[in-house]
Amino acid sequence: MIEVTGLSKRYGDKLAVDSLTFQVRPGTVTGFLGPNGAGKSTTMRMILGLDAPTAGTATVNGRPYADHPAPLREIGALLEAKAVHTGRSARNHLLALAATHGIGRHRVDEVIDLVGLHEVAGKRAGGFSLGMGQRLGIAAALLGDPRVVMLDEPVNGLDPDGIRWIRDLLKGLAAEGRTVFVSSHLMSEMAQTAEHLIVVGRGRLIADVSLAEFTRRASRATVRVRSPQATALRDVLAGPTVAITGGEPGLLEVTGLTREQVGERAAAAGLTLHELSATEASLEEAFMTMTRDAVEYAGTSEGNPR
Numbered sequence: 001m002i003e004v005t006g007l008s009k010r011y012g013d014k015l016a017v018d019s020l021t022f023q024v025r026p027g028t029v030t031g032f033l034g035p036n037g038a039g040k041s042t043t044m045r046m047i048l049g050l051d052a053p054t055a056g057t058a059t060v061n062g063r064p065y066a067d068h069p070a071p072l073r074e075i076g077a078l079l080e081a082k083a084v085h086t087g088r089s090a091r092n093h094l095l096a097l098a099a100t101h102g103i104g105r106h107r108v109d110e111v112i113d114l115v116g117l118h119e120v121a122g123k124r125a126g127g128f129s130l131g132m133g134q135r136l137g138i139a140a141a142l143l144g145d146p147r148v149v150m151l152d153e154p155v156n157g158l159d160p161d162g163i164r165w166i167r168d169l170l171k172g173l174a175a176e177g178r179t180v181f182v183s184s185h186l187m188s189e190m191a192q193t194a195e196h197l198i199v200v201g202r203g204r205l206i207a208d209v210s211l212a213e214f215t216r217r218a219s220r221a222t223v224r225v226r227s228p229q230a231t232a233l234r235d236v237l238a239g240p241t242v243a244i245t246g247g248e249p250g251l252l253e254v255t256g257l258t259r260e261q262v263g264e265r266a267a268a269a270g271l272t273l274h275e276l277s278a279t280e281a282s283l284e285e286a287f288m289t290m291t292r293d294a295v296e297y298a299g300t301s302e303g304n305p306r
């Protein structure tokens with residue numbers, strides 16, 4: 001469990017994180033979603049004790065990171081993707097890390113297998129591709145068999161295979177009952193990985209919702225209906241909670257009624273339909289609407305209006 005309470009971070013004039021309060025619970029993948037510059041990395045650094053909060057607290061399994069006698073066993077983290085500049089092999093890199101944390105060699109072999117680096121474990125880690133480097137970073141994060149796993153934008157720059165691998169790994173870790181917290185600026189990515197979302201914009205909490213609830217809120221369906229009797233159809237569909245627009249002759253776009261309701265009302269009035277379809281606002285659109293104010297504000301304040 002990660003608990004963040006009234007957490008703020010100020011850099012000079014800039015309030016990068018603004019009174020954030022949320023909990024990340026075990027057993028599910030929680031997505032930390034927000035546009036670039038929303039404060040996700042800063043929040044994660046404070047959770048790891050790498051940055052001191054201006055106000056508020058962040059705890060991992062009930063204590064600040066630094067108060068854990070063996071923090072690597074509590075939380076494994078991968079911050080920004082960066083190459084390992086080392087002449088050591090992947091295995092020796094992990095062995096060195098394990099040795100400084102009192103972790104046995106056996107666990108090193110386990111994590112190498114877990115992340116699929118077995119065949120290249122003897123190769124120089126400095127020469128790894130981005131995808132291999134990510135796997136090595138994740139192996140390092142998992143060395144202490146931590147109950148909490150936190151990854152900052154782990155799929156950035158990865159190919160589709162790498163992305164799928166990370167998704168499956170995160171879901172597997174959550175299914176084992178671990179707390180999994182993963183950041184992204186892409187709603188489409190989170191929709192395929194996370195069950196719960198913490199959405200931030202301009203350092204502030206915008207939403208703390210299940211993916212199911214987010215999707216439900218996003219699905220303001222519009223019904224497209226085409227009829228040679230569009231004028232009569234418009235009269236049949238009109239109502240106080242119904243909005244109808246018509247882009248071209250014979251076409252109506254209706255919100256406030258389901259596709260079934262539109263079809264039934266048309267049939268009851270004996271009107272002919274040539275098309276009847278529903279389109280939902282995409283999750284990406286819903287996310288952009290949700291964070292628009294935050295982005296606009298940031299753009300204006302930096303003299304770069306969008």
Ligand SMILES: Nc1ncnc2c1ncn2[C@@H]1O[C@H](COP(=O)(O)OP(=O)(O)OP(=O)(O)O)[C@@H](O)[C@H]1O
Nearest residue numbers: 011014016034035036037038039040041042043185
């Ligand atoms: N060390 C620092 N000094 C000054 N400003 C900083 C520092 N670190 C972050 N910031 C600023 O704080 C804000 C939040 O940055 P942060 O990196 O946490 O956002 P993010 O949501 O992780 O974005 P991204 O997806 O672009 O990494 C940004 O405006 C950033 O420029």
